Amino acid sequence: MRDPGARASSTPLVGGSAEPTLRDLSAPGRQAWSLPDLDVPRRNLDLPEMADAPPALPEVAERDLVAHFTRLAHRNFGVDLGAYPLGSCTMKYNPKVCDWAAELPGFRDLHPSAPAQLTQGILEAVVEAERILCELTGMSRASFQPPAGAAGELTGLLIMRAYHQEKGHPRHKVVIPDASHGTNPASVTLAGYEAVSVPSNAKGMVDIDALRAVVDEDTAGLMLTNPNTLGLFEEDIEVIAQIIHEVDGLVYYDGANLNAILGVVRPGDMGFDIVHSNLHKTFATPHGGGGPGSGPVAVVERLIQYLPGPIPTPAGDGAIVWEQPAASIGRVHGNHGNMLVVVRALTYMLALGGPGLERVAQRSVLNARYLEHLVGKEYAIPYTAPCMHEFVASAENLKKETGIRAMDVAKALPDYGFHAPTVYFPLVVDEALMLEPTETESPETVEALAKALLEIADVARQDPEYLHDAPHHTPVSRLDDAGAARSPVLTWFMEDSQ
Amino acid sequence: MDFTPHSDADVTRMLGILSLERPEDLFSHIPEHARLDGALDLPTPLSEPEVMARIGGMSARNTAGLTCFAGGGIYDHYLPPVVRALTMRPEFVTSYTPYQSEVSQGVLQVLYEFQSMVAAITGLPIANASLYDGPTAGLEAVNLAVAATRRSEVWVSRGLNPHTREVIETFAHARDLTVIEHPIVGGRTAWAHDAPGEPAAMVFGQPNYLGVIEDYDEAVALAHDKGALAIAAVDPIMLGTLRSPGAAGCDVAFAEGQPLGNPMSFGGPVVGLFAVTEKLMRRVPGRLSGRTVDRFGRTGYTLTLRTREQDIRREKASSNICTNQTLNAVAAAIHLSWLGPNGIRETANQSIQKAHYLAKRIEQIKAVHIGVDSAFAREFPVLLPLDPDEVVLAMAERGYLAGIPLPHHYPDLPGGLLVAVTEQRTKEDLDGYATALEEVIADA
Structure with a gap:
C-alpha cells in the first residue's frame, strides 16, 4: 500500500471492521439513565391514549455508549483534523472561544419565551451582530430567524413576493444563473415562483444579452452569488442590477461566497436589495456535520417592513424590545432562529474586528490564488479571470488521458489527509473540482494539498486501477450508493423487514 | 485576534510567486468604483480575554437561573453530561454534511441510528436526519401532504402550537394554500366533521399546545375519511408513555426535538423530528442516511434517495433544505440511547x-x-x-x-x-x- 507520507493526519480515520449499531450493543436490563425517585405522591391518573409498552429503544450501558460514539467520531473527518477544501462550503477553522461563548449558561439555559426584560444580554448580542452584518453587507436591517442558508433564500424570496404583491401583483418569474446552487431553484419553487435560468458566457459570468432577453415586467427578481459559483467576481454586476431594477425587480444576494469580499466590496454598494449570509461559512461557526447553521436575511431600507419578525430593536430608553416589522411576511422559525450560532458568530466578529474581517477576505483569496497557481498546470482552469476565494479546475484532460475522473481524484485525497473538494459542481464545467482552501490554512498546508493533487495525477498515469479503488486508508471505500437507493434501508426496522 | 496562520513574510512570498506586490492587488479586477475606499464602521479587534469579558458580560445580563x-x-429536562461530552467531539462539530461517505461514516451512522430511534418513538418506519425545528417541520409536513394529495386546503387544530401555525401561514400565503382552523372546546379540538372542502392534511398536536391529550382515533378516522393525511405534532418525551402516532394510524409525525439532548438555547439551535409511513418515503424532505455495503462488502452508510434533494433535482426537489441540524440530531441520538x-x-x-x-x-x-x-x-x-x-x-x-x-x-x-x-x-x-x-x- 502506498504511504502518502504527509502529516500525522494523513490517516486519521481508523480502518477495519464496522462499528456495531446501538441495537447490536443492546441487551434487556442494561441501563445508562438515572433519575431520582418520584417525590410527589404517585396517583392513578387514568389518562387516555396511554401506550401498552415503552418505545423500542436500545438498552445500553453508559460505558458502552461512550465507546460507541467515540469510535464513531474516529470514523469521521473534520476541520480540526486537517484541511477541508470543499468548494462553496467555506470549511475554515472554527475558533474554540466561540464554542465557549455558546456554552455560557446565561445563553444556553434561556427559554425562548422569557420576556425581553430578562434577556437583555442575548438581545444585545443579536443587535450588535445585526449592526456588524449590515455594515459588512451595506444593508439597513436584518432578521436572524432563518436557521440556514436555504431558509434565508426562501425568506428573501417571500420578501420579494410581498414587495410586488403590495404593488398589485406578485409576478411569476425569478431569474437564476445556470451555475447557481441547487437551493436557489428549489427555494424559488417553494416561494411559488417559476425559476428562469440564464446561461453563463465564455468568461464564466452571467451572459448580459441572455439576461436582457429573459427579463421583463413579470420578473420578480434575480438571485446571484458574487463571487459566483466558479469563484469569479461578476464584473458586470452593476449592469446586471440595473437591468433588474429597470423592471422594478429586486436583486437577491446569495451570501454563500461572502467570505471573499468582506471589507472589500459590499453587496449593497453593488446594487443588491436582499442579502442572506451563512454564519456557518463566513463567520466561522462550526458546520456540525450538516448544521446547525444560521442564514440571516438583511435588506435595504425600503424592504425593512417585510422582514420576518419580531426583531430585537433598541427602544428610546436604551432597553431592547421585540418589534414586529409593519408588513412582516410572518414567522419563518419556531422561535428566534439559531441564536447560539449568532452568539458564536458575534464572538468571531468581535475578536477579528474590522481589520481581521478584511484580512479574512485577503487571505482566503491569496490561498485560493496560490493553490490555483500550484495545480493549474495539471488541472485545467477553464476561465481566465482571476479567482476569488475558490476556483473550479477540471480533470477533463486527465480523464481523456488516463480514464481517471474528478470523482476518483476526490476519493484519493483523503488518503493524503485532506478532505475531498466539491466535484461535478457547477455543472457548466466538465469534471469539475471546486477547491476552497480558506484563509485558515498555512502556506505549507496549501503546498501539501497541491502536492497531493499533483501526485494523484502522476498515479493516474502509472496505476489508474489504484485510483479507481481509492480511498485505501478509510474505514470503508466506494460504497454502493445505487444499491442503497434501489432498496433503501433507513432504519433498524427496515432491516428487519428485508 | 487572528485565525489566519500567515506571517507577513508568508504573504510577501506568496504574492511574489503570484507576481503581485500588495495584498490589495488580489482585488484589482474588481471595478474600482465598487470597491470600498474607506474603512467601515467595524469594531476594534479584541484579544481573547477581552472577547471573553465582553461576551461573558452579555451572558450575565440574562436571567437564566430561574x-x-x-x-x-x-x-x-435533565441533560446528562455524557451528551455534551460526546456531542462536542471535534469530528462531529467540525465536519460538513456527509457527502463524502468514506470520511463521514461517524456522522452517517449516528444519523442512521437517530433515524431508527425517531422511528422507534413515533411508531413510524421512516424518519429523516432532522429538520430545523418543530414548527418548520410542521411546514414541511404540510408541503408533503399538498404534494401527495394534489390538494391545496389544510385543516389545522387551534390546539396546534401557534408558532407552527404562523410558520405554515407565512408559506401558505405565498403558495395560495387555504388554511382552515378548527376550534378547541374545553381544551380539545372540536373538528368540524361536516365542514366542506377537500383537505390535504389534518394537523393537530398530541398533546396539544395547551397540554391536552387529543382523541387520536377521531382525528385519524376523519382525516382518512376526507382523503387527507393525518399529521400529528408530538412531544418526544411524552412518547415514552403515550400511544405513538404510528400506532394510532397517523401518516406523518413531526416534533420539536429539543427535549432530546439539547439545552433550551433561547429556542435555537434545536432540532425538528420528522417521520412518515413507508408509502411516503420518497416524499420525505431533507437528508436520509441509508445502510449499504462498500466494495469489500463491509457495512457502511451513505446519504440516499438523493433524487428528492435540491442539489440534484433543483426546482423539482421535495424541499429546499440543505444544511439541517445534524449536531443537534447527534445530541438527540446520544440522549435517546442514554434514556x-x-x-x-x-x-x-x-x-x-x-x-x-x-x-x-x-x-x-x-x-x-x-x-x-x-x-x-x-x-x-x-x-x-x-x-x-x-x-x-x-x-x-x-x-x-x-x-x-x-x-x-x-x-x-x-x-x-x-x-x-x-x-x-x-x-x-x-x-x-x-x-x-x-x-x-x-x-x-
Missing part, C-alpha cells in the same frame, strides 16, 4: 405526575382555575385574575419562570398562563411555585 415552568415545545425505553418512560411519567400535583396545588389558590376540563399530560393552562405578562415578571423576582402568557395567541383565554412541568422539578419547587403564585395574586 426555575423553569415554561414549555410550549422547549422544555427544561432507553425505561428512562424515557420514567421521565414522561414523572413529568406527568408532577404536573398533576402542581395543578392540584394551583387549583387551591383563590380566583385561579385550570383552563381546561380535558385530560392533560405535563402541561396545562392556568387562568389568572391578573395580566399573565405581569405575573411572569413578578414570579421572576421570586426565582421562577412562571410559564408562557397565552392571551397573545388565545385572546379567548384572558389571564391564561401555560405551565409546563418536567421531571427536574422537585416537590419543593412545585410547592414553592404555588406559594409564590398565591403571594403574587394576593399582593395585586
